[in-house]
Amino acid sequence: MTETAIAATRLGKRYGQKWALRDCTLRVPAGRVVGLVGPNGAGKSTLMNLLVGLDRPTTGELDLLGERVGPNRALDRVAYIDQEHTLYRNFRVHEVLKAGRLLNPRWHEQDAVDRLHELNIPLTSKVGRLSGGQRAQVAVAAALARRPDLLILDEPVASLDPVARRDLMATLMAAKADRDCTIVLSSHVVSELERLCDHLVVLDHGEVRLAGDIDDLLDGHRLLTGPAATADRAPVGTCRVVHQERAGDQVSLLVRGAPPAADPAWHARRVNLEELVMHYLASAADTTGGGKHPAVLG
Numbered sequence: 001m002t003e004t005a006i007a008a009t010r011l012g013k014r015y016g017q018k019w020a021l022r023d024c025t026l027r028v029p030a031g032r033v034v035g036l037v038g039p040n041g042a043g044k045s046t047l048m049n050l051l052v053g054l055d056r057p058t059t060g061e062l063d064l065l066g067e068r069v070g071p072n073r074a075l076d077r078v079a080y081i082d083q084e085h086t087l088y089r090n091f092r093v094h095e096v097l098k099a100g101r102l103l104n105p106r107w108h109e110q111d112a113v114d115r116l117h118e119l120n121i122p123l124t125s126k127v128g129r130l131s132g133g134q135r136a137q138v139a140v141a142a143a144l145a146r147r148p149d150l151l152i153l154d155e156p157v158a159s160l161d162p163v164a165r166r167d168l169m170a171t172l173m174a175a176k177a178d179r180d181c182t183i184v185l186s187s188h189v190v191s192e193l194e195r196l197c198d199h200l201v202v203l204d205h206g207e208v209r210l211a212g213d214i215d216d217l218l219d220g221h222r223l224l225t226g227p228a229a230t231a232d233r234a235p236v237g238t239c240r241v242v243h244q245e246r247a248g249d250q251v252s253l254l255v256r257g258a259p260p261a262a263d264p265a266w267h268a269r270r271v272n273l274e275e276l277v278m279h280y281l282a283s284a285a286d287t288t289g290g291g292k293h294p295a296v297l298g
């Protein structure tokens with residue numbers, strides 16, 4: 001397997017005057033499960049459309065699984081599932097599999113049959129009569145039957161109830177355990193990604209705000225809390241202040257790096273993934289004028 005699943009260099013997509021994605025430079029090692037997060041309109045679907053070849057970039061370069069993505073490149077090692085888990089509703093499940101068999105040179109039907117059997121989804125059922133969760137499972141089973149090296153899912157659980165969400169996440173985790181593919185999934189809900197993902201990309205206003213392996217990102221940040229009155233003298237050392245937030249007479253600063261434990265009035269602790277993402281998004285909102293949060297310091 002190639003070492004790098006996704007290498008994007010200054011990738012951009014403009015619709016008319018508007019940049020949906022701008023200057024996106026990313027390197028995702030193969031085998032990662034990537035959580036792509038960001039608010040509405042952040043550019044998540046735009047990035048995914050570029051990754052799966054549904055759209056062409058306005059600027060920049062994109063390599064997937066070691067190959068340059070271009071107009072004549074078949075993306076047969078990449079599978080994509082959109083938000084609606086689009087399937088023909090009049091098809092029966094076995095007809096979905098037949099279509100997959102006819103359309104895909106790499107097709108392992110028994111994988112899908114076994115998976116659907118385990119989930120008690122009859123092959124004779126009409127897609128339109130399945131629940132939303134079952135339809136999502138059929139879409140995932142059909143995508144996995146292609147044994148993709150890169151599986152991309154646009155908000156796969158957004159329309160599902162909590163049990164169906166859990167079941168779909170379990171299917172993805174099992175698929176990852178079976179085959180060492182790279183998975184990219186987008187969501188608004190960070191807590192949903194936390195159990196599954198080991199790599200994070202935060203997008204906002206079409207720009208990458210944060211990207212990296214989640215363990216490294218969590219190790220590399222601290223939340224420094226102390227008296228708001230002395231916020232400008234917070235003991236940050238050489239750390240970069242990403243964002244600060246005031247609550248009463250206390251202020252919390254998200255810093256990148258390890259601040260020196262010099263001042264007893266200040267307390268440094270690790271952050272969780274949700275806090276990390278929220279601070280980065282709040283910081284982005286400050287710089288783009290879209291938020292109500294206090295100013296970014298550095």
Ligand SMILES: Nc1ncnc2c1ncn2[C@@H]1O[C@H](COP(=O)(O)OP(=O)(O)OP(=O)(O)O)[C@@H](O)[C@H]1O
Pocket residue numbers: 015018019020038039040041042043044045046047
């Ligand atoms: N085909 C298009 N034509 C014009 N503008 C578009 C098009 N597709 C996306 N955009 C714009 O690009 C920006 C990014 O949209 P995108 O759908 O990628 O965001 P997103 O993060 O996936 O949002 P959501 O979470 O709501 O699905 C938005 O401002 C959107 O209106």
